[in-house]
Amino acid sequence: MANYNYDEESVKAIIKWAETAQLPKEVILSEAERITDSKIYVQTNIYDIKEHYPDQFFNPAIDRLYRLKEFVEGA
Numbered sequence: 001m002a003n004y005n006y007d008e009e010s011v012k013a014i015i016k017w018a019e020t021a022q023l024p025k026e027v028i029l030s031e032a033e034r035i036t037d038s039k040i041y042v043q044t045n046i047y048d049i050k051e052h053y054p055d056q057f058f059n060p061a062i063d064r065l066y067r068l069k070e071f072v073e074g075a
Contacts, residue, residue, distance in 0.1 A: 004066045006059055014065045015049060018042045021072060029071055038068070 004010075023038040035041045041064075048061040 002066065002070070004059075004063055006054070006056075006062060008054075011049065011053060011062060014062060014069065015046055017069055018046060018065045021069070023068070023072060027068065027071060029067055035068075042068070 019042070023042065025036075025038060027035040027038050027041075029035065045061040045064050048058050049065075052058040052061075
């Protein structure tokens with residue numbers, strides 16, 4: 001797994017990316033991770049981040065946006 005940044009500026013940047021990116025409707029990140037509506041997926045994760053940041057318990061919401069970005073950008 002990649003090392004993701006959780007400082008405030010990095011989190012703001014990944015949220016901005018997620019809000020403005022052109023995303024396909026459906027994304028398959030792995031055998032166990034099939035996103036059927038990426039818009040709702042992004043909105044849900046952003047909501048969790050905005051409500052709970054910097055609570056580390058919600059870092060997986062940040063991770064999910066980073067992983068989506070890696071997939072979309074072909075990393």
